[in-house]
Amino acid sequence: xxxxxxxxxxxxxxxxxxxxxxxxxxxxxxxxxxxxxxxxxxxxxxxxxxxxxxxxxxxxxxxxxxxxxxxxxxxxxxxxxxxxxxxxxxxxxxxxxxxxxxxxxxxxxxxxxxxxxxxxxxxxxxxxxxxxxxxxxxxxxxxxxxxxxxxxxxxxxxxxxxxxxx
Numbered sequence: 001x002x003x004x005x006x007x008x009x010x011x012x013x014x015x016x017x018x019x020x021x022x023x024x025x026x027x028x029x030x031x032x033x034x035x036x037x038x039x040x041x042x043x044x045x046x047x048x049x050x051x052x053x054x055x056x057x058x059x060x061x062x063x064x065x066x067x068x069x070x071x072x073x074x075x076x077x078x079x080x081x082x083x084x085x086x087x088x089x090x091x092x093x094x095x096x097x098x099x100x101x102x103x104x105x106x107x108x109x110x111x112x113x114x115x116x117x118x119x120x121x122x123x124x125x126x127x128x129x130x131x132x133x134x135x136x137x138x139x140x141x142x143x144x145x146x147x148x149x150x151x152x153x154x155x156x157x158x159x160x161x162x163x164x165x166x
Contacts, residue, residue: 001145003083010142013088024089027141030133031103037127038110041117056117059163060109063156067105070155071097080142087142100152101144107131108153112160 001009020026038060045053076099080087111127135149 001079003085006079006083006142007085009140010085010088013140013142017088024141027089027137030130030137031107034107034110034130034134037114037130041114045117050117052117055163056113059116059160060106060113062163063109063159064102064106066159067100067102067152067155070100071102074099076145076148078143079145085142089141091143098144099148100155101135101138101148102152103138104131104135104144104149105152105156107134108156109160112156112164116160116164 014024017024017026042053042056044050045056074097076097078087078095078098079085080091081093108131111131114127115124131153135153138144138149139146
């Protein structure tokens with residue numbers, strides 16, 4: 001992505017956000033929804049005394065921890081720092097590294113956890129769509145490059161496959 005493409009993309013997103021309730025803060029709504037669904041799924045498992053609770057808790061936690069460790073090792077700059085341009089929404093210049101996207105990795109890991117708890121196409125379609133929306137918003141808001149979110153999705157898919165299929 002070039003600086004011009006980045007500026008054009010974030011300007012378009014900023015224009016859309018101007019018409020949303022809460023403005024750019026509205027972009028966080030899918031992330032909060034994903035966390036809520038995850039907490040409800042964990043609550044369901046806990047109340048039912050379901051043995052899958054520990055796995056559904058640990059796999060996303062390990063994924064989150066892995067991404068947190070990888071980011072400074074990879075050391076990729078966020079697009080807004082690289083292009084010296086303001087992303088959509090609140091931000092701090094120089095705030096951390098961008099690859100892989102932690103929001104995207106967490107959303108995907110949560111999607112796979114919820115699919116593990118509630119197998120079936122309707123849940124799978126809804127959770128995969130939600131994690132794809134979160135990944136897209138991370139790019140459209142200028143927080144991450146496409147490669148950051150694709151790496152996060154691949155990492156979460158691989159770790160979840162290992163965590164739930166073993």
